[in-house]
Amino acid sequence: MPTLKRVLSTIAIIIVLYLVNAFMSKEGLFGFGFGAYPADVLMTLTINIILAVSLNLITGFTGQFSIGHAGFMAIGAYSSAYLVVYHAQFWERSLAGTVGFTVAHALIFLIAIAFGSLIAGFAGLLVGIPSLRLRGDYLAIVTLGFAEIIRIVILNIDKVGGATGFSVPGYSNFIWVGGFAIISIVIVHNIVHSDIGRALVSIREDELAAEAMGINTTRYKVLAFVISSALAGLAGVLFGHYRSFLSTNDFQFIRSFEIIIMIVLGGLGSLTGAVLGAVVITIMPELLRQLPGDFSRYRLVVYSAMLIIIILTRPQGILGTREFGLSWLKRARKRPEGDQVVGGTGGVSIAEQEPPSAIDEKKDRENR
Amino acid sequence: MKRTLLSLLLISSLLFAFACERKGGPGAGGQTGEIVVGYYGDLTGRTSNFGQSTKRGVEMAADEINKAGGINGRQIKILSEDDEGRPEKAATVVTKLINQDRVVALLGEVASGNTLAAAPKAQAANVPMISPSSTNPAVTQVGDYISRVCFIDPFQGAVMAQFAANTLHAKTAAIMLDFNSPYSRGLTEFFEASFKKLGGTIVDKQSYTQGDRDYKGQLTKIRSENPDVIYVPGYYGEVGVISKQAKQLDIKAPMLGGDGWDSTQLWDLGGDSLNGDFISNHYSVDDPSPAIQKFVADYKARNGEVPDALAALGYDAMKVLADAISRAGTTEGPQLKDAINATKDFKGVTGTISLDKDRNAVKPAVVLKLQDKKYIYQETIYPEGMTAPAQAAPATSGTSPAAAPASSPAKAGTASSPAKAAAAPAKTEKSSPSPK
């Protein structure tokens, strides 16, 4: 692997992140930039991308249906906020003297991110070990239940604000959020392309057969679940320190639903699909704010109607299990559609030849 | 495929162009032409009845001002945005209102949680925000651009405790609170503290969440404790049914509530079972004072229903803002903020409003008795440091307001834990809490 290319692309990414961040800042770049409102939507969108990509690992690639992502996000957000609010002042004082405030804040935020993700990952382990032996919809409802329990427990802890909400220092900016979004995508991409990823996909396609082939399915499922939860926790940390205010109302099960909608709409088992889904689900309700006058009260009606229309017209998701990328375009030019063989650099190898309904039949059999 | 890529590129560049703008100065707009005021609230979510009510009050006030020639000759334009009752969306729409629509000031939200999420944005952008009805003490601690026209939880909770202990001579009380609502939890806390201070005991505390329909489990438990009074600091949607179910369980103790009870729908939901209950409120719709009766009649003519407390507070928030703009003579954030914070003895529908140094409205509360779809005035309770003016009390029945002791419910600023729990890093009061 050409390391030089890697180093260069990393540098390029960092430069781009800095430029976008400058664009989004109050001053702008050379007097030009995003308005604060589009910038705010872009931040939300990027955080949603992390959530969608992480959920896609467990639901899209491994085929384990989880609707508790909001819970893990809440754990990440609240645990890191707790750390920063109650312990960081001491660190800030001791660090700021030696390295200055900016670096001190960055260090504290890094620690908070690591802490929040770890706690969320650990919660994922606790939830995953007992519940991943449940099948399909049973797992779904258990994860949903855990997320609701987490929310109610947080609501009962006065130290993190209870029902009123919890004010948090606003450390996040686009460099952090965008950077971690790219890192999350790279992590999930690399997992999917490794041996682990093939094991995960084999579990999705036929768990029994995978087991028979000598794959320790429970281990892989738990592994995927833990990584997915940790990434959701990461998104939670970034979210909390961007909004600088946490309320349990932001972690209700509707948010878990939204993340599911993102990945199904984009195409289950497609990384770029998850990203696209996050874009659509974040931008659409905001664009609908343009609805004129009295019609604006129907904004969410239009939004939900559009959801149904999209899913009816593209039942396999906007991208299906395909990936959107340069190599896909190259192949698409050569081959007629529907004859896509996976492989190459941009694509993810998933058994595309098998229509989703076949997978479904298999699932049905398991459930009976 | 090429076409797909091209159209994607086109869309994204369009979006980019739409999003891109020249960075200007602060969003104060011009000093001539329309005055653009932003309202944000829950217009489509679970609490949208509150958001819509407040919006109607705000719009009515704006129309009245416009009909009377505007402020210094300038018309007011209200731009409303929906936050779906989600704190995250509240922050987003406030960002939009400030930066895209360039509003000069913001009105909103009802729920303290949503106001707290949005307030830092207004504070950072130097755009004044008046909350009509967020009663949690932490709200205005966000910074000096945030104020409110309602009284805060410590005061209102103490008012009812005082009424229960001194007027009703209650020794024991049970509390039934909406656990998910900061409003309800705040009132509970301060009711509890004051009631205990006055020698009472809290025998039971039960909770529900908004959207529940069955409260018999909690009420049966409360019944077994046999309290003298039951404090239910909730919103009318739940309270009406709670009262009804309490009567079905043959609970005789009167229920006490707060301004969240005030709505015509309360009577539809609770009916006769509400008779004999008491609430604390900003004003009484049955108050014969001409200003209030005109407001009630106009609102009814406009919207076909009697205003609830939230509509009245929305109305007052807009009027206080208009008053401040005309006093400041400008819509520049810093000056306007100073004018708002200097509001003194403003004659609003919901009482005479003065803002204290914490930018909370200081105004008396009235205690009303619920009887046959009427609110019957009982007494006026004044906050500490405010003495009863000889004539200003909204007396409906014969009780002389001067007879009401102008005694002191808990001190607002020093009240203990919600402030502590709510905004740990934002505790310092003046500086902006966002250490970006």
Next chain:
Amino acid sequence: MDTFVQQLINGLTIGAIYALIALGYTMVYGILRLINFAHGDIYMVGAFVGYFLAFELGFATGPSLLGLSVVLVASMIAAALVGMAIERFAYRPLRKYARMTTLIAAIGVSLLIENLFVAKLGAAPRAFPQLLSEKSYTLFGNAAISKSQILIFAVSVALMLLLQWIIFKTKVGTAMRAVSFNLNSAKLMGINTDFIISFTFALGSALAAAGGVLTAQYNPQIDPLMGILTGLKAFVAAVLGGIGNIPGAVLGGLLIGIAETFVVGYGQNVGIPSTFRDAVAFAILILVLLVRPSGLLGSTVQEKV
């Protein structure tokens, strides 16, 4: 003792409503393996149809048993039609795709119904007219049972018996069981599976609407979002009992109802504050599933390769 009996009655009342809704979840799941997230909203639609009918037909003026029966039956029919329409237009076109897709359609339909009702009617709670007098009968001591509670028990037991009869004694019931056993084989046996699926949706929706009207009699407060939490808990009840299993849904519903009430009544004695009530349904569910992965009455199926 009378407090205990009172709490038991309270719990059974909520439980009976949960059970009625859970039946719809479990039947649809049994046949399509679909979690019909819009089902809770059908319950809400049922209550609102009853509300408007009571006013339109002039029953809102006072208690009348005739009015109640007309409103109940009419709203059940209306909800059945709504349920069938949802299946026909939102779920059927997606039947050959992954189940997750249909699930998203279900969430979409649920959001659409809720948002439409809020936009049209507002989120403010409305008072459902009293169609039954508010009489209470004292059992002993302080324990009392109200007329509306008796109504809930009577109607839900009757409906459950009727359902049992339909499923096990009629031709269409046999077909339903066949479809639930294996959709494709049932089709090969000449069963009109589309009709059976439609019928199942109609049946489930009618039961949910009955639940809606009955709740509205018991707690006369209805709003467009009333189906979210109740629907979710009913779904939990269905899973608890073993999803796809009809007696399981009833058992699950009653259990969740009683458990919630008892947490409120006695939780403090064992260190569970009443604020954890909403978490209890889920906690019970998780504990049960860890021991019995297919729910209380669900059968564990031997996997075949």
